[in-house]
Amino acid sequence: MNTDKIKAFFIHDEFAHQNGIRLTDVSEGYARTEVIIEPRHLNAGGGVQGGVLFTLADLAFAAATNSHGTLTVTTSANITFVHGATGGVIIAEARETVNHRRLPFCEVRITDADGNLLALFSASGYRKEGVQLPF
Amino acid sequence: MNTDKIKAFFIHDEFAHQNGIRLTDVSEGYARTEVIIEPRHLNAGGGVQGGVLFTLADLAFAAATNSHGTLTVTTSANITFVHGATGGVIIAEARETVNHRRLPFCEVRITDADGNLLALFSASGYRKEGVQLPF
Amino acid sequence: MNTDKIKAFFIHDEFAHQNGIRLTDVSEGYARTEVIIEPRHLNAGGGVQGGVLFTLADLAFAAATNSHGTLTVTTSANITFVHGATGGVIIAEARETVNHRRLPFCEVRITDADGNLLALFSASGYRKEGVQLPF
Amino acid sequence: MNTDKIKAFFIHDEFAHQNGIRLTDVSEGYARTEVIIEPRHLNAGGGVQGGVLFTLADLAFAAATNSHGTLTVTTSANITFVHGATGGVIIAEARETVNHRRLPFCEVRITDADGNLLALFSASGYRKEGVQLPF
Numbered sequence: 001m002n003t004d005k006i007k008a009f010f011i012h013d014e015f016a017h018q019n020g021i022r023l024t025d026v027s028e029g030y031a032r033t034e035v036i037i038e039p040r041h042l043n044a045g046g047g048v049q050g051g052v053l054f055t056l057a058d059l060a061f062a063a064a065t066n067s068h069g070t071l072t073v074t075t076s077a078n079i080t081f082v083h084g085a086t087g088g089v090i091i092a093e094a095r096e097t098v099n100h101r102r103l104p105f106c107e108v109r110i111t112d113a114d115g116n117l118l119a120l121f122s123a124s125g126y127r128k129e130g131v132q133l134p135f
Numbered sequence: 136m137n138t139d140k141i142k143a144f145f146i147h148d149e150f151a152h153q154n155g156i157r158l159t160d161v162s163e164g165y166a167r168t169e170v171i172i173e174p175r176h177l178n179a180g181g182g183v184q185g186g187v188l189f190t191l192a193d194l195a196f197a198a199a200t201n202s203h204g205t206l207t208v209t210t211s212a213n214i215t216f217v218h219g220a221t222g223g224v225i226i227a228e229a230r231e232t233v234n235h236r237r238l239p240f241c242e243v244r245i246t247d248a249d250g251n252l253l254a255l256f257s258a259s260g261y262r263k264e265g266v267q268l269p270f
Numbered sequence: 271m272n273t274d275k276i277k278a279f280f281i282h283d284e285f286a287h288q289n290g291i292r293l294t295d296v297s298e299g300y301a302r303t304e305v306i307i308e309p310r311h312l313n314a315g316g317g318v319q320g321g322v323l324f325t326l327a328d329l330a331f332a333a334a335t336n337s338h339g340t341l342t343v344t345t346s347a348n349i350t351f352v353h354g355a356t357g358g359v360i361i362a363e364a365r366e367t368v369n370h371r372r373l374p375f376c377e378v379r380i381t382d383a384d385g386n387l388l389a390l391f392s393a394s395g396y397r398k399e400g401v402q403l404p405f
Numbered sequence: 406m407n408t409d410k411i412k413a414f415f416i417h418d419e420f421a422h423q424n425g426i427r428l429t430d431v432s433e434g435y436a437r438t439e440v441i442i443e444p445r446h447l448n449a450g451g452g453v454q455g456g457v458l459f460t461l462a463d464l465a466f467a468a469a470t471n472s473h474g475t476l477t478v479t480t481s482a483n484i485t486f487v488h489g490a491t492g493g494v495i496i497a498e499a500r501e502t503v504n505h506r507r508l509p510f511c512e513v514r515i516t517d518a519d520g521n522l523l524a525l526f527s528a529s530g531y532r533k534e535g536v537q538l539p540f
Contacts, residue, residue: 009179010179011179012178012179013177013178013179013184014174014175014176014177014178014184015154015175015176015177015178015184015186015187016178016184016186018175019150019154039149040149040150040153041149041150042148042149042150043147043148043149043150043151043197044144044145044146044147044148044197045206045208049148049149049150049151049190049193050189050190050193050209050212051150051151051186051189051190051193051194052150052186054185054186054189054190054193054212055184055185055186055189055190058184058185058186058189059186062178062179071180073180073216073219074185074216075215075216075373075394076213076214076215076216076346076394077185077189077213077214078211078212078213078348078483078527079211079212080210080211080510080527080529081208081209081210081211082502082503082505082510084208097487097522097525098487098522100487102396103345103396105485105487105525107525117502117503120502120510120512120527122483122485122525122527124345124346124394124485126372126373210508210529211481211529213348213392213483215375215392215394217367217368217370217375232387232390233352233387235352237531238480238531240350240352240390242390252367252368255367255375255377255392257348257350257390257392259350259480259481259529261507261508279449280449281449282448282449283447283448283449283454284444284445284446284447284448284454285424285445285446285447285448285454285456285457286448286454286456288445289420289424309419310419310420310423311419311420312418312419312420313417313418313419313420313421313467314414314415314416314417314418314467315476315478319418319419319420319421319460319463320459320460320463320479320482321420321421321456321459321460321463321464322420324455324456324459324460324463324482325454325455325456325459325460328454328455328456328459329456332448332449341450343450343486343489344455344486345485345486346483346484346485346486347455347459347483347484348481348482348483349481349482350480350481351478351479351480351481354478
């Protein structure tokens with residue numbers, strides 16, 4: 001595993017990148033992403049849109065589960081919203097609970113800069129044996 | 136319920152709007168959204184980022200569940216990805232299965248222009264009695 | 271597919287069987303289960319225990335997704351409780367939304383005898399290619 | 406909170422009780438349940454039926470979230486199966502991640518006696534303000 005190469009790979013996640021969502025750390029089975037909330041991230045009620053938190057968590061999931069080098073896709077995900085947010089920095093930390101050969105599972109905690117829990121995300125992946133990533 | 140007023144309200148969902156996600160139809164307990172896929176919607180693997188489908192579905196959920204005029208927020212959501220997509224138009228249709236006074240539930244089907252199922256989304260909401268929306 | 275053989279196979283689901291949960295119908299990608307509520311099915315609050323509804327739905331899921339003859343196991347499931355129940359007959363109907371070679375998805379509706387929705391269940395499975403069932 | 410009174414209350418969960426599922430520990434926002442697997446807990450494939458694990462987790466969820474004394478019901482739950490089990494003791498530990506006045510959230514880990522992870526369960530509840538439990 002090469003952290004710089006993983007970061008370089010995921011910078012090509014255009015949807016995350018163009019929305020200011022950045023992968024800040026990655027190691028085997030772990031990743032951390034963050035976003036600085038701007039007006040473009042809000043919903044019609046003035047809170048952070050759920051899709052921002054989902055995308056933030058999904059990028060962390062993708063980096064953590066792909067860190068082993070075999071292509072892994074999200075098959076299903078759950079997100080529970082705990083507290084609303086309207087600004088500041090939002091952080092997602094993904095930990096791969098189950099590093100299964102085919103069906104990994106990963107939990108992601110989404111917090112503000114003070115560590116207050118905003119949302120919980122968990123997802124199952126499908127690992128495509130034989131499809132190696134360039135890192 | 137006034138369809139034009141609901142559409143006008145949700146155009147202020149900045150995250151959806153700035154990412155090209157549009158609310159095309161809404162009626163009591165129903166909504167339809169769509170997005171035309173562009174390079175900015177893709178992930179590092181070249182497929183449509185899961186967050187795009189989530190945001191598309193979440194906007195449809197929000198419009199359908201808020202169509203009755205009482206503020207409803209998403210509490211938890213599940214999304215299952217069935218087939219990958221790389222381009223074209225993607226459509227989400229939300230139907231409020233349970234129009235409960237406090238705890239509504241809504242199912243959303245995400246398809247391509249030919250009606251092929253791409254993902255299934257379902258979410259629970261929390262209705263804030265006494266908080267009326269301007270439509 | 272042989273309906274009688276599938277029913278005969280699933281009668282060996284001891285947990286369902288000993289708790290009065292029966293598979294009443296099955297066809298390709300579809301199954302129906304039911305249970306007649308007795309005092310042994312209740313929780314400490316006097317309502318039907320969530321595990322009864324889960325087991326009822328999971329048996330329907332298992333029959334529907336295994337109806338093609340290849341062993342399919344549940345990987346993850348979601349259940350949302352809509353209305354409480356305290357007695358009568360409860361029915362689950364499973365429809366396999368996605369008959370995928372490896373990763374099927376199935377939705378189950380749980381109702382009372384009058385068709386009132388009590389709970390919604392959906393689950394992802396994993397199909398073990400090459401493991402054929404005896405029907 | 407009175408641990409003995411909570412245990413005495415939940416022994417009236419007939420479905421759990423009659424299936425050998427026991428509440429072994431409870432404190433504020435925490436509970437532990439266990440079951441010794443017998444032939445009656447198996448599915449048609451000879452593994453522990455998913456409904457056993459669900460019921461085990463749901464009882465732990467109920468005890469943990471009701472430990473504060475206000476009636477809390479499960480609104481939706483997710484369970485992900487990690488490893489199959491065929492015998493031995495199975496344990497569920499529930500920790501209430503979010504002790505919200507109305508919408509608590511609780512995570513449950515299901516393991517064997519050696520601590521190997523078998524399944525992950527998480528659920529949202531709805532707390533009925535004003536409905537006090539007898540402990």
